[in-house]
Amino acid sequence: MTKTTNNIKLGLFVTIGTALLILALYLIGSKQHLFNDSVKINAVFKNVDGLRNGNNIRFAGITIGTIEKIDIISDSLVVATLLVDKESVKFIRKTSIADIGSDGLMGNKLINILPGEPGSAQVAENDTIYSLAPVATDAMMRTLSSTNNNVLDITQDLKQITKRINESHALWDLLADTGATQQIRTSIRHLETMTANATTVATDVESMIKDIKNGKGAVGKIVSDEHTAVEFETLLKNLRESSDTAKLALHHMHEFMKDLNITPGPLGVLARDTAMANDMRSMIHNMNSSTATLDENMKALQSNFLFRKYFRKQAKKKAAGN
């Protein structure tokens, strides 16, 4: 009885152990896509960048296969044979691109298959897809190094700018001044009004120009009517001639005045000699008094019988003329 029980226990022990082993092997195999139906496709690279047999193939981030083998075909050509799950191969097209990447920053290398052009055909067994050149880490690091230097310069400049801004009392006063804000706001409002006015003016000018173009209004007529234009031209011509004549007259006048001023002629003397002016003034005074006397004499003459008849005849003639 004990022997049978022991054998049962032993059987259980062995079964569990073996089952566990088989399960583990199955799980490992299924992770490596050993039990799935797969399709072989080739990917051509110039440089596989450390890719190894058994590395994963991903499409849209999902592992869809593994690399079966990698062969060097020529000095610049390496062909990797990819085992892709039959279920997933329908998403890969003839124009799909194989790109070598890595799982995380330090992880294993893998192939990312990028989807091809939507219209192109699906890959078949033993088809070849092309690849992107792998990202050269050295070149990337070199670029990164120069980028870092630039960033350093920029941050240093920024630091200085920030420091200056921080030290500027005027700027902070301006920022803290609520009155200034109000003024700026008012200015902006004025600017707005001004802009609106400018728009109106521009619209008016535009319509005016349109009117002018269409020959409306006085200016329009001038611009559009040929006859008016000729007249206007003649007018301008006459104006120019008049202006020239006036200019000449003024010139002569100027010359005359100059002569008057400079030359010691009778007119100059007349204009400047104060004694003569006094004489003339007394002469005119005498003439005035003489004229009054003459007037009186004339009135006496009218009353004289010799001439009375003549004056009456003149008065009658004047009355008949009115």
Added chain:
Amino acid sequence: MSKQSRRSEFLSEVGNISAFTGKFFREGFKPRYEWSELFRQCYIIGYESFPLVGITAFIMGLVLTVQSRPTLEEFGAASYLPAMVAVSIVREIGPVITALICAGKIGSSIGAELGSMRVTEQIDAMEVSGTNPFKYLVVTRVIACTMMLPILVVLADGIGLYASYIGVNLKGIVSWNLYTTQVFESLTFSDVMPALVKTYFFGFAIGIIGCYKGYFSNKGTEGVGIAANSAVVVSSLMIFVIDLIAVQIADILGLT
């Protein structure tokens, strides 16, 4: 004892063990087969060793995980913990720790049992009674050891990985699903197969050395103690030697 006599003693020991192993292969596959004794030995060696091996594996898995976490966290790679522990347990820790535990438990018990049988002349009595003591005592034990150790190792690996899952979740949250995915993604056949194959050699070494030491123990009670002790010491050493050879072969075959 002079150096030369020690050297010759060592060489004669190696020669005797080789001859003993040769005899095992000659006798072992000839009928009549001692099935009943084989199953009994399998039960004792496999089933009865399981609790000890299980506890050891559980503790090893847990401790390894907890100890590895700070170092991995230093590199910001704490998420690699399941993968790293899985590879460590499956490739090395599981087989070697289990083999050492079995060398201690099974090797000593076989050495002591056969030694005491030799001392009490039971083995001689067997020969007289017509039973082949080599077949009955040695072949069954060696085959049982060779067959049971891989199973113990597989179960120990399973327990160790479960303990590691608990260890990972002591200071973090990783679902069982994610844990198993990470573990089986990190493992490959080149991790499992060499480890599994070498456990057969570990089991064979434990069985054959335990049996040899016990079968040829000196007379007297002292001889039993020496047989048990040297069985454990030599089989433990042999485990590491086989491990060294196994890793070299795996490397040559490109399975690392």
